[in-house]
Amino acid sequence: MLSKAYEPKPVEAKWSETWQKERLFISKPSAGKKPFVVVIPPPNITGALHMGHALTYTLQDVLVRYQRMLGREACWVPGTDHGGIATQNVMEKMLKAEGKTRHDLGREEFLKRTWAWYGECGSMILGQLRKLGCALDLAPENVRFTMDTKRAAAVFEAFRSLWDKKLIYRGERMINWCPRCGTALSDIEVEYEEEKSKLWHIRYQFEDGSGSVTVATTRPETMLGDSAVAVNPEDARYSALVGKKLRLPLTDRLIPLIADEGVEKDFGTGAVKVTPAHDPLDFEIGQRHKLDMPRVISYEGRMTNCPEKYAGLSVQAARKAVVEDLVSGGLLEKEEHYKHSVGKCSRCSQHIEPLVSEQWFVRMNRLAAPAIAAAESGGVKFYPPSWKKPFTAWLGNIQDWCISRQIWWGHRIPAWYCRSCSAAGLKFSDTGELSRVSFTHGAKPVISFEKPAACPDCGGADLLQDPDVLDTWFSSSLWPFSIFGWPEKTADLDYYYPASVLVTGYEILYLWVARMVMSGIEYLGKPPFSQVYLHGIVRDKHGKKMSKSLGNVIDPLAVIEKYGTDAMRFSLMAQTLGGKDIPFSDEATVGGRNFVNKLYNAARFMQMYLPETPAPLEAEMPEELADRWITERYGSALARSRAAMEEYDIPKAQDALYAFIWDDFCDWYLELAKPRLQSEGRENVLALMLELFTGALKALHPFMPYVTEELYSNLKLYLKKPGGCLLNESWPEAPRTVSPAAAEMLELMGVIGQIRTARSQFEIPPGKAIKVLASSSDPEALARLEKGAAYVKLLAKVEELRLGRDLPKPPRSLSAISGSFTLYVPMDGAVDLEKEKARLTKELEKARKDNEQCLGRLNDPAFVARAPRAETEKINARAVETAGKISRLTVILEELK
């Protein structure tokens, strides 16, 4: 006999290995079959997978396995993402532990080490995906990486093509700079957080001594880079003063008072200091008025190009010093408490500095328009649909995308500069490379993957590659087709593109999803997928985001270790509705674990009765009430599950099967089958049980692949058509129902329930058999109960069931009512009359209240006139039923007195 409790570990190890070895998950273009393609969000090689990965990959695995069982050629290509800044930060942290920085190693050595890390971390991640049960073929030749040779070719082709169309340009613009990561970021890589700060009111005096203008600012230190003070042209307070010169405090510079529409009259003092190099709005004002653009904050986040006293200070220190000096100079008018949001680096949470810098950009307007159209027309459909609006709104308001990053790990920008043509403008570092933040001053780039042999202009051979790398999302945006070999015209691309569905968390809707849609349309003329399923974020049980600093991170592998993969998958899938965030806790997994165990034990139960040497059962399908009923329930569960899957309602799809197995199959059918398995015709009962149970295993396989495969592999030996691995089986079809059984079964279940309740309330031990009298005035009901007597006897532990019309209540007995039946349970000893009265009175009260409500509605002419017929009939029936119950209960209670 097998152990009582299911042990997931050996089972998971066995099947995981078998599936890979048999290349079960491999997909090949197959002319006769419709493909079903899921685009995997490639995990970054920044470390172990977390709970969010477990969620997204399980979700995808469920879809892939399900569709495969429905007969589609399901394709899900594994891969990892090089992860740009995130991975570089991980590497730098490791180096720091050795007391080194990346500059100690140099670019080449640093890249070598990062590639080695990719080797380690990448395969660890693939191993973890395997543990999650993902139906991914992990043979090395099948695994993609955003920086492997083929993907690099795709990146170059995309870059070249956009450059040729003038959709990529290099320019000097306001960007978000992270002084800690030492790189520019795109707008969406900045996260804004509300911070308590101050609003400083600073007096700028007129050069001619005719008074002053007060400006309000949250960043006094940037005043060292001011090149004007601006007011709204409509602002009467200032209109006469516009054009006058102001003395910039703490410096010896003079700046003009200008008028610009960007300034709001009602904010602060209505006058704003303009720092074109370090504020996005000021930059625009500066452009409009052709102002100087002194850069006073360096790429390291320190003051520069300013009075000696502040030079080299950090922004924070400079702020303090500037405020102090303003105070002592009598120029600080006031200081207000103020809350505003501050931009932070999404990768390292440090404050970002807006500053002007020369970078590479993608012009987005033209790319965004067709993506918006695709969403509007339903060519790309969102689940849940509420994401369509934010998607189109973001695209409609899109800014150019800064794609250059001043880091080392990533796709090097395929642009080269000729040293002899453009030497005057190029700025070099000591190593002869272009410096970390390069100024090419309009030097003409040559776009080439490899170093060009000669400069097309002057023929010189001394070309230097742009030192920057591309935003990691640039390569990610090509993923849905780069994985199939684009830009080559491959058979895979032809067959699998576009994909069916993209499943990912809503937090990367703009970073990734929107950009994939744009690039798919741009390069292949079609959106890369027709459906987008956006799920929520896995949070801790209090709804907090999991983070290392909060110490509330749950490691999926630890959960698997403790409860098993199927249990974790089940629990995660039970909560993924509507794209809402998922509060996850260890305890939540217990439910899944218990269900897995339930399946295992149901199988164990059947195996007790199956012959030891497996052979297909020779049997006829039985057709008694319970058989017909359970077949009906099975069919209904499958239908509901399937319908839910069509709408990506994973929890509902799973729950329909769960409820069938637990509530119907185990609690009722198996219990009813027990005596039948001891007697003649047991093969028939076993055959039906096997058919339904193995069918349910198939249907459940996408959700819990391991336990279902394990159980099926044992049970299938008794089936006429055993099949192979579950993944190659068809998702089950609902069988034809022979004749309706639900109503009859429900009637019996009601009687059983009433007897059980009476037993329980009067603490009749479960093992003790009792007598029951069932009285009814309805002869048909009595006939039905007679037919079902065996069920009642079995499940309510009744040794003798007497049926009859208007049977008198035996002395010392309990009473209960179920449908048309009045049930009496004679007791051995005295009955606690008070308890019985209280119980029945409560029932009576309930029935009275119900009856009153029904009558109230039936006596309401408006209800009778307006409500649909079916509704009035229903209420009427209930009124009759409750009335009957009331009169019978009243009689019983009278007798008790």
Next chain:
RNA sequence: GGGUGGUUAGCUCAGCGGUAGAGCACUGUCCUCACACGACAGGGGCCACAGGUUCAAAUCCUGUACCACCCACCA
């Protein structure tokens, strides 16, 4: 400032026009020959608040409060 979603049993959430449901937790009985990771039974909810529509509202509409998230050049 704009937008979206939420507010239902102690907890996590279903239900979205016909008299409130699940899982977990709780109480009682039972280690009944599949499963105590179990069985059976039970307790527990003016469905955030205020109006409105309707014969009928947790469910539709309007507003309020609180929570969460997203977007925005909040000097």
